[in-house]
Amino acid sequence: MASTGFFARSELAATLYAFRREFLIVGLFSMVANVLMLAPTLYMLQVYDRVLVSRSELTLLVVSLITLFFFAVMAFAEWSRSRLLVRAGVRLDAVLSTRVFNASFEANLSQSGAPAQRAFNDLTEVRQFLTGNGIFAFFDAPWAPIYIGVLFFLHPFLGWVSIGFALVQAALAWFGHRRTIAPAEEASKAALEVNLYLQSKLRNAEVVESMGMLAGLRQRWAQRHAAYMERQGATQALSHRITAISKWVRYCQQSFALGAGALLVIDGQLTAGGMIAANVLMTRALAPIDQMVNTWRSFIGARSAFLRLEQLLQAHPERDPALSRVPPTGAVVLRDVLASAPGRAEPILKGLSLEATPGTVTVVLGPSGSGKSTLARVLMGIWPDVAGEVLLAGQPLAGWSRAELGPYLGYLPQDIELFDGTIAENIARFAEIDSDKVIAAARSAGLHDMILRFPKGYDTPMGEAGGLLSGGQRQRVGLARAIYGDPALIVLDEPNANLDDVGEAALMQAVRELKAKGRTVFLITHRPGAVAVADQLVVLRDGRVQVQGARDAVLAQLQAARPAAPSVTTPPAAPPAAVPA
Known part of the structure; x- marks a missing residue:
């Protein structure tokens, strides 16, 4: 166990904590990218409310060039954070792969090889989640309040509408977590059992073939496989239902935001540019929450993989590499x-x-x-x-x-x-x-x-x-x-x-x-x-x-x-x- 401050961390958590500098830099790049996401909104406001009114080509050129520059900086920030996460993933694998290999070997040696069989799959799943697109939702989510604040600046009604849709999507994320985590773990366990059973039979293929045991073993495998498919199907069905509801909410949000903006334009409380900008801004504000709903299954899988790896490394701590003794005799x-x-x-x-x-x-x-x-x-x-x-x-x-x-x-x-x-x-x-x-x-x-x-x-x-x-x-x-x-x-x-x-x-x-x-x-x-x-x-x-x-x-x-x-x-x-x- 490694400890920092008042909190004790497991070996795996301490290893991930050692990458805090990389994640902090990714957070800074995410801040730049999310702040510059306001550039399209501001551009639309300027075009609709200033350029079209003044009919000034010079104003359009200047506004377009400034916006183009902001887009370039935003693209650089997004490219930089993706590249940094990829490099962090390679380093994470280099740090943990040998440790996981040794712990897996010792787990098999101690006849507790069930979790060790999938240790490297777990490491890959954790690494891919921490360095993939799913993690961007967690970096982008803290900036949703800024977009909602801008909506309040355009009109309080638009801000409250965005908050309402954000609460609905957050409830969907919470519901998905509560309802999918247990079935997903059961399906994962069933998949592991099926794979281990099949591997053990393949290792003895000559015995199985020579004595005509294939039909009986295939029947047993089919039963296990059917149980796995049933659990997997139930998990996927629930996940797809939640995704479908999330899409329905997103489509409703886009249309309702446009309708609410049109109503405000009719009442003279908002300009046409503000209506279009508000629609884009609300979509952007709710995008991280929607992305979290869509990546929730990956998050659950990575969380389960993290806990299994943590348990494996705790059960088989690293031996002291500096330990050295006099060469033994055979006594x-x-x-x-x-x-x-x-x-x-x-x-x-x-x-x-x-x-x-x-x-x-x-x-x-x-x-x-x-x-x-x-x-x-x-x-x-x-x-x-x-x-x-x-x-x-x-x-x-x-x-x-x-x-x-x-x-x-x-x-x-x-x-x-x-x-x-x-x-x-x-x-x-x-x-x-x-x-x-x-x-x-x-x-x-x-x-x-x-x-x-x-x-x-x-x-x-x-x-x-x-x-x-x-x-x-x-x-x-x-x-x-x-x-x-x-x-x-x-x-x-x-x-x-x-x-x-x-x-x-x-x-x-x-x-x-x-x-x-x-x-x-x-x-x-x-x-x-x-x-x-x-x-x-x-x-x-x-x-x-x-x-x-x-x-x-x-x-x-x-x-x-x-x-x-x-x-x-x-x-x-x-x-x-x-x-x-």
């Missing part, structure tokens, strides 16, 4: 860690404690649902709801700058996601590419020869290579990315799930090399073959450590806990290492 300590998730009554990890020292390999075993993948995320510091202590080199993971800590961590999740870019860029984590490190990581993962067989080698775009890679090869690319740069802590979650014997042998060799370099490795797996490289075994069950210790001691303990074979005819038991898996 890991977990003390009484509880990891929870939304919608679950019980924690996933329940008071888990363990330690790992540099140069060791810890193999984590356990049945499905025991919390192994959650433990991997906790070790990486990316699980959102964690209680207890997670220490790396004696420092809490939460106290590190992620940009600084990232190169010292390696992570291979179960679901391998490769990004748009070349193979080398993916392995190098989209940082500056060090060719020697990329090749070393690829060799360790057993990828080097395969990559060289591509026409472009390491420069092959993943968009082209992605369709040619098997699940095991994609897993090896993910492994190369995890071990790139010899990070201090490496967590591999089911790294051999899609590997053949050759791939698994390359994986075990890579783990041995990391161990020899003094790195700390956590290997989460169901396969018993990985036990051979373990220094420490951890067996999880129901979110708790069931057995933990040196490999041979844990294996002996598990073997002793096995029931004895009932007869000699019973088939031989599985190897001890397979039990926890």
Whole structure:
């Protein structure tokens, strides 16, 4: 939160407040433009009441030249304020885009990605409203009383007529706000739900097509889409009704103003020039209010977008960019860690404690649902709801700058996601590419020869290579990315799930090399073959450590806990290492 004076401002509000100088200058240009809007009125008065009476061509020329000059100044003021707002919009995007990107990423990471999905749309909507034509209505509205004052100067009756129409249009604006804000927000929410639902199905198009699920999913999408269209239609219908009423009021105002002026001319209380000028002036006085009615929907959308962005930035504050620590070793300590998730009554990890020292390999075993993948995320510091202590080199993971800590961590999740870019860029984590490190990581993962067989080698775009890679090869690319740069802590979650014997042998060799370099490795797996490289075994069950210790001691303990074979005819038991898996 930023504060100025007696008022506390949110981060987003403080950012907008920093542009107060630009908006002040826009206000000054608006003042010039609106004052000079009186020039057509004065010109008509002079032409009708002076030039036509005197029949002086010189007077007409002088009055026309002065008016032309005023028009040029007015055009310059309007052009200047538009140009200034465009530049302010570019600067606003430059200031907020990185911040919104980081907050959106953290929101998705913390499993609260619904508002983050539209964060940049919200930023665009706020920026376009603040730098578009809609904002001009708010700058022009304060000058309406000046035009009304001039109307009072021409004749009090004309001033009261303009006030009456201004009150009617203001009531329409208030009514539109009261009646459209809730339906507009519901329609916006429904649109977001439909888009998210559709995107999730498109990501799994192969599964949907292969098993004939399209018809059922299309029916569910159609129901959601129909609900969205119903809300959207109701909102648009109400908005169009308000716009139509506003147009009717505007047309009535133009005609009634002309009629009122004609009546005053008949009574000898106003000149013909004053009648025409009053009609133009009243239209100009009510134009900002009419424009506010027409842009009210945009204002409601920008207001909702502003509140969503404000909530997003408040929920995910900016991390201290100056935070810096000594490069970490791989010493890991977990003390009484509880990891929870939304919608679950019980924690996933329940008071888990363990330690790992540099140069060791810890193999984590356990049945499905025991919390192994959650433990991997906790070790990486990316699980959102964690209680207890997670220490790396004696420092809490939460106290590190992620940009600084990232190169010292390696992570291979179960679901391998490769990004748009070349193979080398993916392995190098989209940082500056060090060719020697990329090749070393690829060799360790057993990828080097395969990559060289591509026409472009390491420069092959993943968009082209992605369709040619098997699940095991994609897993090896993910492994190369995890071990790139010899990070201090490496967590591999089911790294051999899609590997053949050759791939698994390359994986075990890579783990041995990391161990020899003094790195700390956590290997989460169901396969018993990985036990051979373990220094420490951890067996999880129901979110708790069931057995933990040196490999041979844990294996002996598990073997002793096995029931004895009932007869000699019973088939031989599985190897001890397979039990926890």
